[in-house]
Structure formats: structure tokens, C-alpha cells
Amino acid sequence: MEHPVIRNAKAAGKEQGWIESTEPLVAAVSGGGDSVALFFVLRELYRGPIFVAHLDHGIRTVSSRKDAEFVLQLCKENGIDCFLRNASIPRQKERGESLEVAARRIRYEFLEEVRRKVRADWIAVGHNADDTVETILLNLLRGTGLAGLCGLPGRRDSIIRPLIHSTRCELRRFLRERGIPWREDETNLDSHYLRNRLRNELIPLLERDYNPAVARRLLSMRETLIPCRENLEERGRNAAAFLRRELPSVFSSWDLSAIRRLEPSSLAEVFRSEAKRLGLKTLDFDRIATLTELIRSSQGWRFQWEKSLEIRAGSGYLALLDREIFDRPPDEPLVLEEPSGTVRWGLGTFSWEPAEKGKLGFSDFSAILPSLPEKPVIRSSIAAAGYREIETMPWFYRKGWPTVTIGDRMSWTPFWGNLCKISGKETNSPRIRIQFSPDAAQES
Amino acid sequence: MEHPVIRNAKAAGKEQGWIESTEPLVAAVSGGGDSVALFFVLRELYRGPIFVAHLDHGIRTVSSRKDAEFVLQLCKENGIDCFLRNASIPRQKERGESLEVAARRIRYEFLEEVRRKVRADWIAVGHNADDTVETILLNLLRGTGLAGLCGLPGRRDSIIRPLIHSTRCELRRFLRERGIPWREDETNLDSHYLRNRLRNELIPLLERDYNPAVARRLLSMRETLIPCRENLEERGRNAAAFLRRELPSVFSSWDLSAIRRLEPSSLAEVFRSEAKRLGLKTLDFDRIATLTELIRSSQGWRFQWEKSLEIRAGSGYLALLDREIFDRPPDEPLVLEEPSGTVRWGLGTFSWEPAEKGKLGFSDFSAILPSLPEKPVIRSSIAAAGYREIETMPWFYRKGWPTVTIGDRMSWTPFWGNLCKISGKETNSPRIRIQFSPDAAQES
Missing domain, CATH: 1.20.59.20 (Chorismate Mutase Domain, subunit A)
Incomplete structure (x- = not known):
């Protein structure tokens, strides 16, 4: 009969959508029991090429070097390429980050880097059912909503969790039954971090004094909430x-x-x-x-x-x-002296040229305006005479948004151009076609 | 400034819909701090007549008699009618019920009885924010879904919880500030029951070792989940x-x-x-x-x-x-000898009479059928010849549901009558109008 860990991983593979994939995959392997199990489960189930990524986080120096050696050896024996990175996380901590948060950020940045390098579709991590239970409890204690009560998602974008349906205990049994060694993560035994305290103290206490099935109950709650x-x-x-x-x-x-x-x-x-x-x-x-x-x-x-x-x-x-x-200060007013041209102004780019005969008028981002007796001037709406009248323009546009004035009154403002006052008699004067291309927010 | 307990109760009254009510109200008063606070809060806020109900549950005999005396005295001093009931809960436990579940059932039955007696709209109970937190944790440990994570509802039908937004600590302070005495419920100090263990051990442990604000976090989670x-x-x-x-x-x-x-x-x-x-x-x-x-x-x-x-x-x-x-055995077949009549048969009542001239036919619960050469017979569908052909009739109707046969073939079955085979030549024979009134499920 199929081992429950393999059966669970197959089910996860169907739910998470990678079971049929033949694309490259990056497996995060720390050397601990979970990730070593991940390694062997993927070797057995995954159809595409597998790459291993190991981050030597340098928190426990000697032990952490030995973890790296263990993972390198594991990959060598199985003929799998391993990407190794030494990252001194304590030194890379950003302001306000805890050591744990920094470690997670740096780890995922590294995994993403390897994924791009090998053009992989997937990043597989070793989270299991116990991690889900711990995450739900952690979120509960810290304060959470519906999403936090669902714990770790089986898949988020390219990150997949093939072991999410197996418990830590089942994974260890799987390894022992196959005679596969792994390295115990020493920090797991240290109750300094909240998650470890939860794992080593709170959950055993809840199981002993309140409900031996508490973990299973939280997992079925998760299923109903998803x-x-x-x-x-x-x-x-x-x-x-x-x-x-x-x-x-x-x-x-x-x-x-x-x-x-x-x-x-x-x-x-x-x-x-x-x-x-x-x-x-x-x-x-x-x-x-x-x-x-x-x-x-x-x-x-x-x-x-x-x-x-x-x-x-x-x-x-x-x-x-x-x-x-x-909020940057408005650009200087610009007189359109030349008959045509292109210029960046305010929150976008203007281009203009002499217009064909035809009706004066405008749309959201272009206008045909009279250009005589005076040249058009591009000003910030805050500097334009009539801007107070443009009630439909939100206040936060009034610094950097352009208006085009001719003489002492506003003629046109892009997007909120309905304030234009173009009288009929001007239709015979020379005219100018003006176009405005606002910057896309992400390009600025 | 208004006391927070009063302010919270006003908010609860708006949410729960009783703040403007002038109808009679039954307040459940045990004599403990929560329900004594409930008594004084309602006296101050509630516009209609208030009745007190006290159940002497006889679990802690001496102490429980003193509770009753205390509540009677409280009502007397404040000119409020008190309904007192002695209920020996241990003796009224039903099979499979825990003492706690039996106590709750008997208590709510008593409150409902008083409510009907005084024609009250509301039954007010003393649950507070700490009860909500405990209920959420209890549900979490036992296994729960979205409803269980919301804890106690502010109102369910006529049961209201005016103190739901105040903590036990705020209620005690409210009583102390006004010099109002109450009786400590001794069972609260006993860690025998799961809820009490939660209150006296688990929550203090979570507050000390994990998050001092864990109760507030669970309450805000509740708000987002409702x-x-x-x-x-x-x-x-x-x-x-x-x-x-x-x-x-x-x-x-x-x-x-x-x-x-x-x-x-x-x-x-x-x-x-x-x-x-x-x-x-x-x-x-x-x-x-x-x-x-x-x-x-x-x-x-x-x-x-x-x-x-x-x-x-x-x-x-x-x-x-x-x-x-x-599932009761089918009734005996019944030959409609009389030209008209009414009879209970199977899952409903038949009535029949000679029909006017006109077309033979049927609808869901009535039919006009030929009555010659043979009299119609009501049989169970299981006994009727053609019942196997009525694929649209669910199997569980085949015992008690009637069919009407004439001669050796079925003529009509109510509701699934589309199997009727009425040939045109029969339109000139004497006819009978049959009506069937199925029993409503709740009346049977």
C-alpha cells in the first residue's frame, strides 16, 4: 500500500496544480526532517527536473555549516544540483524587523532568485500539518481574521507545500522507515521564539489538559473556513x-x-x-x-x-x-512658442502642432484650441486663474496637473476639460492641436 | 460621565433592539456578580416592567439556598417581583447529558416558562465579554466552524445579553463603586469543569506567556467574523x-x-x-x-x-x-362501495362523490375517474400493479402512499398522477370525483 505521506502529497499535488507538471522546480531544503522528507517525496513524485536551494543562515554558526554540508552531500548522492547561499541574517536585519521576519524575507528572496535562474515554475517548501496548526494558533493569539484562521495556504503563486497534509510525526516515520537520516534543527528545541514555545509547551498542554485531538480540530476548522x-x-x-x-x-x-x-x-x-x-x-x-x-x-x-x-x-x-x-512643486509655466514640439510637464508629456481647419473642441486628453492673439501657456492648475471652478478635479491634482490658458483665462485642462470656454467667433483664428499623455503611476 | 458598563449596555440595547422597548422583561438573576450587575443596569436603563427569575439549582445545597435568599431580598428592596424555582438538577439529568448541559436546559426552560407567564418580550441573561472569550476558546478546543468562532450572539430570539460588551472586571468595579454586594459563585473557583479551567488556568497562562491582550484580540476577531x-x-x-x-x-x-x-x-x-x-x-x-x-x-x-x-x-x-x-405497514385496500364518503387512508384523507358529466382527468390531489364496470379501490402503491412504473415516485412513498385502481390496473395516484391511463371511450360511463388531502408532516 502507498505510504500515507506519498498519498497526502499526491492529493496536495492535485489541489495545488503541480502533480502533472514537468517544468523545473526548486525545493527548499534546510536539512531538517521536514525538508529532507520533501526532498525524497518530490524525487518519487515530481515529473520535472528538481533543483535544491539551501540557505546557510549563519544564526548557529557551527551547526549551520554542518547543515549545509549535509544538504550538499544529499544532493551529490542523488545527482541533484544544489544552490547554496551564505547569508548572515543577523547583519541583514532591516529596521523594525525581528530576526525571524528577516530570516523569512531573506530566505524567500533567495528562493525566488534561484527560481528565476533555473526558470522554474515552482518553489516547494516543507511546511506540514503541524505548521498549519501552529500558524492558526499563533494568529489566534496575536489577533486575526478569517484569512489568518485558515493558516498556511497550500499554494501561493509559485510557492507550493507538498507536505501540507502530513504531520511532523508521519514525516519522521516515513524517513525512519526508509533509513533516511536528517539533521535536527536545534533552534526547534529552544523555547525562545513564540512559535517554538507554542510547539513545545502550549500545544502539548492543550492536548494533555483540554483535548487530545485539538490539532485535528483546528485542521478541520480550517477546511470549513477556506x-x-x-x-x-x-x-x-x-x-x-x-x-x-x-x-x-x-x-x-x-x-x-x-x-x-x-x-x-x-x-x-x-x-x-x-x-x-x-x-x-x-x-x-x-x-x-x-x-x-x-x-x-x-x-x-x-x-x-x-x-x-x-x-x-x-x-x-x-x-x-x-x-x-x-506633492512635488509645480513646474514653471511654459509658453508654447514653437509651432510644434514635445515636452514633459507635471504629471505627463505634452505634444502639440498646428491644427487643420475645423472645429475647436476637446476630449479627455487632446484639444484643438485657438492660438492667437496670444500663445497658449501650460501652467499648474493651482496657478491657473479658473482652477477653483473645477469642482470635479480632486484637490490632490491641483499642484502637478496642467491647465492650458490663453490670455488671462483657462482654456482647457486634460481629463477635467469640461470647463473649457471656447466661443464660436474664435473658429476662424489659427489653431493648435495639443495632446497630453499622463504618466502611468508605476512608471513615475 | 456615563459609566462604561451603562454605555456598553446602551450600545448593546441598540444592536439587540430592546433599548426603546416598554414590554415586560424577565431578568435571570443568580446572585453572582454578573447577574446582580444585570439587575442594576436594567433598573437604570430598561423602560418596561422587569421581573426576576431565580433557579435554585440545588447543586451546592447550603450555598444555593443562600443565593436564593439573597436574590429574594434584592428584589424585595427594589420592589420587583421574583419567580423562584427549586430544581434538583442532578436528579433531572437526562440520559447522555452532562450536569452542565442539564443545568442549562432546565434553566432556559424555566426562564421561558416565566416569560410566557408574564407575557414578556425579553429574557435578559448576564453573559459578558469574558464569557464570549471563553466560549470562543472552548469551541476552538472542541472543534468549531465560523458560527462557533463568533461566540455568544448578542441576541437569539427573545434572549438578550445586555452586558455582552463589558468585561467581568468592569462589572465588578461597577458594583463596588455603587456599594452593591453580590455572592461569589463557588463553582467558579472550582477547576473541575472545562469552562472554569479555561477561565482560571488557560486564559491567565495565555495572557502571561503569549499575549496580554489575547482576550481583546479574540473579541475583535469575533467582530470581523460576524x-x-x-x-x-x-x-x-x-x-x-x-x-x-x-x-x-x-x-x-x-x-x-x-x-x-x-x-x-x-x-x-x-x-x-x-x-x-x-x-x-x-x-x-x-x-x-x-x-x-x-x-x-x-x-x-x-x-x-x-x-x-x-x-x-x-x-x-x-x-x-x-x-x-x-414506515408503518400499509392500510388494507379499500373498495369505494358507497357513492360518496370520507376516510383516512395511508398518509392522508380521501373524500369522494359522484361527479358531474364532463371530461375524465386529474390534477395533483383530485381526479375524475370512471367508476364502472368495477368500483375504484384504494391500495398502497406497493400493492398496486403498476407501481414499479412510477419512476417519479420516490421509493419511500411506496408503502403508505395510496393509488386508486379500477379493475386490475392502476388509474391514478395523487401527486404522481401522470401515470394515469384513461382512454377516450370511458368518457360516457358513470364517474366519480376523488380528492386526497395529504397530512402535513407536523400534524401526523
């Missing part, structure tokens, strides 16, 4: 797509009055979904509550999402933008 | 209503092929929703899994829900029925 979370995520994605309204030069923008009418929980789901789509950090419960309150209360505020990314509200829009682009 | 649960419940209700198909004499019935195509999680939600609607026990995770497997695999099985209630599948239907009604 479809709820998926449904919630889908609703979030749909609502977000429905609420999106195009604004130039921002990362994303939404209909403010519609978003105000959402239930707080749906609103949270929309932002969670947009964070995922845009590759941003998910806002935690407290910050979502703050943002919700801001959205419901007023306009004119700024909410920092991460680094220079902010959410702002104005004139019926909610926008996620880069403050470093939007 | 809208998910409500959404899930609503989807369950909608799906259940959509899937329902009318069958006679059963409690409820659904479209089998549609229900087979549901995701297991949606199917679980449908049964949870139907359990609630029909006042049945909710099936737990494992039993739902068994039922799901049965539904997907075949027909012809029986799944016991509770007592004599079973789910059965057949001929495109899934039905919840009472086996004591469906």
Missing part, C-alpha cells in the same frame, strides 16, 4: 472591480460615494483585495478601521498605506497615489 | 429556499440533482439553515460530511437526523421525513 474565505475574497474582487473609476497618474481609484455606502466588512474586503492585486501590504484590522472612519467622515485627508503611497479622497473619488509624484 | 457568518447564513437561506421542492407529508424536501451539484461548504450551509428553520439540532462537521457523501454517492439510503426524523433520497428528491409515519 471556502468562506474564498467566497469573501471573490466578493471583494468583484466589488473592487465594480467600484473602480479611472483617474490619470494614480495606482488605483474608486467611486467615493459608492464606497461610502459599503458595509464596513465589505469595505475591508475591497481594500484587502486591492492590496493583493497591487502587491501591497494588507492593512491590519485597526488601520482598516481608521481608513473606514476617514472615508465615511470627510474629504481632504491623507492616509499612508506604505512608504510614499497614500489614499486620498476628493470630488467623488478615492485614490491611491504616490505622494512623491503628486 | 458579518461573514451573517452573509454565509443569508446565502444558506437563499440556497435552501431556491432548492426546496414540494413533496406531500414530509417536513421538507429539495431538488436532489441541484443539491448534488453544490459545493460541500454550501451544502453544509443549506442544512444548517434548514435545521434552524425547522427547529432541529444542527448537524456537526462529521455528520454533515457523512450526509454529503451519501447525497453524492447514491439513492436508497436513510440518514437519521434526530429521533425518528430521517433524510432520504429518491427519484430526484431529497426529503426530511418522520420514519414513524412513513
Whole structure:
């Protein structure tokens, strides 16, 4: 009969979509029991070429070098290429990061680097059912929502977890039965870190004093919650797509009055979904509550999402933008002396040329304007005479957004051009065709 | 400034819908700190007449008599009517019940009895935020889904929890500040019961070693999950209503092929929703899994829900029925000798009379049939010659469901009457109008 560890990995392979794959795969092997089991399970099941990646994290110096030697030997014996990286994680810790968080970041950066190098589709990591239980408990103790209660996903993008349905104990038995050695990770026995305390103290206590099946109960809870979370995520994605309204030069923008009418929980789901789509950090419960309150209360505020990314509200829009682009001082006014040309100005690029005979007029990003008696001038909307009248332009565009004036009154502003005042008698004067290409947010 | 306990109770009153009520209310007062706080909070906030109910549970005999005296005195001093009941719970334990479960059942039965007596709209109980935290943890350890993770609902039908937003500590402070005495419940200090062990050992351990704010974290998790649960419940209700198909004499019935195509999680939600609607026990995770497997695999099985209630599948239907009604031996065949009459037969009542001239024919529950040369006979479908041909009739109807035969072939069977074979030449013979009223499931 098939070993339960192999059977579980096959099931995981179907769920996670790699079971039929013949593309290259990177397996993260530390040398501990989980990852050594991963190595042999993939050797047995995986159809494509396998590469091993080992990060020597330099936290426990002697032992960590021996781990590396062990993994190199394992690969040599099995004829598998091994990528080895020495990373002194304590020295690479970024401000505010714990050692654990830094180690995880550096590890995944390394795995991703190897994946690109060997053009692999998959990065396989050795997480098992006990890791899921620990993650759920950790999240519960720290504070969490539906996603955190589902623990580790079987697959996220290219990262897969073939051992997710087997327990640590089953994996050790699998190795012992085949006479395969592994290296015990010493940090696992150290109760210094929260996760290890959970593993070595709290879970055994819960099993002894409260419910011997507590781990299995948490795993079946996870199974019932995953479809709820998926449904919630889908609703979030749909609502977000429905609420999106195009604004130039921002990362994303939404209909403010519609978003105000959402239930707080749906609103949270929309932002969670947009964070995922845009590759941003998910806002935690407290910050979502703050943002919700801001959205419901007023306009004119700024909410920092991460680094220079902010959410702002104005004139019926909610926008996620880069403050470093939007808040720089306005460019000097520019007189269009030449009959034609191209120039970067404010949040985009202008090009202009003499226009054919025809009607004056405009659309969102281009206009045909009279060019006499005076030359058109590109100014920041904040400097243009009539900008106060453009109520439909959100306040955060008023610095870097251009308007085109002729004489002492505004003639046209891209996207919010409906303020143009072109009188009929001007149709016989020389005219100029002006086009504006706003920068895409990510290119700025 | 308003005391936080009063402020929290006002908020709870708005959420739970009793803050403006002037109807009678029953407050459950044990004499412990929580329920004494409940008494004074309601005296201050509640607009309608208040009645107190105290159950002397007789578990700790001396102390329990003193509790009763304390509550009687409290009511007397405040001019409030008190209903007192002596219930020896250990003796009233039903088979399979723990002392705790028996106590809760008897307590709620007593409260409901008082509520009906004083025609009250509400039963107020003293549960607080700590009870919610304990309930969530208890459910987590025992195994739970989304509903269990939401802990105690603020309101369920007429039962309300005015103190749900205050902690035990805040309630004690409220009482001390007003110089109000209460009686410590001695069983609270006893770690014999799981809930007390949780309260006195596990939660303090989690706060000390893992996260001092763990209770607050679980409460905010609850807040984020409640809208998910409500959404899930609503989807369950909608799906259940959509899937329902009318069958006679059963409690409820659904479209089998549609229900087979549901995701297991949606199917679980449908049964949870139907359990609630029909006042049945909710099936737990494992039993739902068994039922799901049965539904997907075949027909012809029986799944016991509770007592004599079973789910059965057949001929495109899934039905919840009472086996004591469906499985009794078929009644004797009945020849309709009299020209008219009324008789109970099988799963309902027949009435018949001579029919006017006109076309032979039938609908679901009535038919006009030829009555010559032979008298019509009511038989069980299992005894009728042609019953095997009625593929659209689920197998579980074949004992108690009637068919009407004339001569040696079946003429009509109610609800599945489309098997009738009435030839045109019979339109000139005497005819009989037969009506069948199936029993409603709850009346049988």
C-alpha cells in the first residue's frame, strides 16, 4: 500500500496544480526532517527536473555549516544540483524587523532568485500539518481574521507545500522507515521564539489538559473556513472591480460615494483585495478601521498605506497615489512658442502642432484650441486663474496637473476639460492641436 | 460621565433592539456578580416592567439556598417581583447529558416558562465579554466552524445579553463603586469543569506567556467574523429556499440533482439553515460530511437526523421525513362501495362523490375517474400493479402512499398522477370525483 505521506502529497499535488507538471522546480531544503522528507517525496513524485536551494543562515554558526554540508552531500548522492547561499541574517536585519521576519524575507528572496535562474515554475517548501496548526494558533493569539484562521495556504503563486497534509510525526516515520537520516534543527528545541514555545509547551498542554485531538480540530476548522474565505475574497474582487473609476497618474481609484455606502466588512474586503492585486501590504484590522472612519467622515485627508503611497479622497473619488509624484512643486509655466514640439510637464508629456481647419473642441486628453492673439501657456492648475471652478478635479491634482490658458483665462485642462470656454467667433483664428499623455503611476 | 458598563449596555440595547422597548422583561438573576450587575443596569436603563427569575439549582445545597435568599431580598428592596424555582438538577439529568448541559436546559426552560407567564418580550441573561472569550476558546478546543468562532450572539430570539460588551472586571468595579454586594459563585473557583479551567488556568497562562491582550484580540476577531457568518447564513437561506421542492407529508424536501451539484461548504450551509428553520439540532462537521457523501454517492439510503426524523433520497428528491409515519405497514385496500364518503387512508384523507358529466382527468390531489364496470379501490402503491412504473415516485412513498385502481390496473395516484391511463371511450360511463388531502408532516 502507498505510504500515507506519498498519498497526502499526491492529493496536495492535485489541489495545488503541480502533480502533472514537468517544468523545473526548486525545493527548499534546510536539512531538517521536514525538508529532507520533501526532498525524497518530490524525487518519487515530481515529473520535472528538481533543483535544491539551501540557505546557510549563519544564526548557529557551527551547526549551520554542518547543515549545509549535509544538504550538499544529499544532493551529490542523488545527482541533484544544489544552490547554496551564505547569508548572515543577523547583519541583514532591516529596521523594525525581528530576526525571524528577516530570516523569512531573506530566505524567500533567495528562493525566488534561484527560481528565476533555473526558470522554474515552482518553489516547494516543507511546511506540514503541524505548521498549519501552529500558524492558526499563533494568529489566534496575536489577533486575526478569517484569512489568518485558515493558516498556511497550500499554494501561493509559485510557492507550493507538498507536505501540507502530513504531520511532523508521519514525516519522521516515513524517513525512519526508509533509513533516511536528517539533521535536527536545534533552534526547534529552544523555547525562545513564540512559535517554538507554542510547539513545545502550549500545544502539548492543550492536548494533555483540554483535548487530545485539538490539532485535528483546528485542521478541520480550517477546511470549513477556506471556502468562506474564498467566497469573501471573490466578493471583494468583484466589488473592487465594480467600484473602480479611472483617474490619470494614480495606482488605483474608486467611486467615493459608492464606497461610502459599503458595509464596513465589505469595505475591508475591497481594500484587502486591492492590496493583493497591487502587491501591497494588507492593512491590519485597526488601520482598516481608521481608513473606514476617514472615508465615511470627510474629504481632504491623507492616509499612508506604505512608504510614499497614500489614499486620498476628493470630488467623488478615492485614490491611491504616490505622494512623491503628486506633492512635488509645480513646474514653471511654459509658453508654447514653437509651432510644434514635445515636452514633459507635471504629471505627463505634452505634444502639440498646428491644427487643420475645423472645429475647436476637446476630449479627455487632446484639444484643438485657438492660438492667437496670444500663445497658449501650460501652467499648474493651482496657478491657473479658473482652477477653483473645477469642482470635479480632486484637490490632490491641483499642484502637478496642467491647465492650458490663453490670455488671462483657462482654456482647457486634460481629463477635467469640461470647463473649457471656447466661443464660436474664435473658429476662424489659427489653431493648435495639443495632446497630453499622463504618466502611468508605476512608471513615475 | 456615563459609566462604561451603562454605555456598553446602551450600545448593546441598540444592536439587540430592546433599548426603546416598554414590554415586560424577565431578568435571570443568580446572585453572582454578573447577574446582580444585570439587575442594576436594567433598573437604570430598561423602560418596561422587569421581573426576576431565580433557579435554585440545588447543586451546592447550603450555598444555593443562600443565593436564593439573597436574590429574594434584592428584589424585595427594589420592589420587583421574583419567580423562584427549586430544581434538583442532578436528579433531572437526562440520559447522555452532562450536569452542565442539564443545568442549562432546565434553566432556559424555566426562564421561558416565566416569560410566557408574564407575557414578556425579553429574557435578559448576564453573559459578558469574558464569557464570549471563553466560549470562543472552548469551541476552538472542541472543534468549531465560523458560527462557533463568533461566540455568544448578542441576541437569539427573545434572549438578550445586555452586558455582552463589558468585561467581568468592569462589572465588578461597577458594583463596588455603587456599594452593591453580590455572592461569589463557588463553582467558579472550582477547576473541575472545562469552562472554569479555561477561565482560571488557560486564559491567565495565555495572557502571561503569549499575549496580554489575547482576550481583546479574540473579541475583535469575533467582530470581523460576524458579518461573514451573517452573509454565509443569508446565502444558506437563499440556497435552501431556491432548492426546496414540494413533496406531500414530509417536513421538507429539495431538488436532489441541484443539491448534488453544490459545493460541500454550501451544502453544509443549506442544512444548517434548514435545521434552524425547522427547529432541529444542527448537524456537526462529521455528520454533515457523512450526509454529503451519501447525497453524492447514491439513492436508497436513510440518514437519521434526530429521533425518528430521517433524510432520504429518491427519484430526484431529497426529503426530511418522520420514519414513524412513513414506515408503518400499509392500510388494507379499500373498495369505494358507497357513492360518496370520507376516510383516512395511508398518509392522508380521501373524500369522494359522484361527479358531474364532463371530461375524465386529474390534477395533483383530485381526479375524475370512471367508476364502472368495477368500483375504484384504494391500495398502497406497493400493492398496486403498476407501481414499479412510477419512476417519479420516490421509493419511500411506496408503502403508505395510496393509488386508486379500477379493475386490475392502476388509474391514478395523487401527486404522481401522470401515470394515469384513461382512454377516450370511458368518457360516457358513470364517474366519480376523488380528492386526497395529504397530512402535513407536523400534524401526523
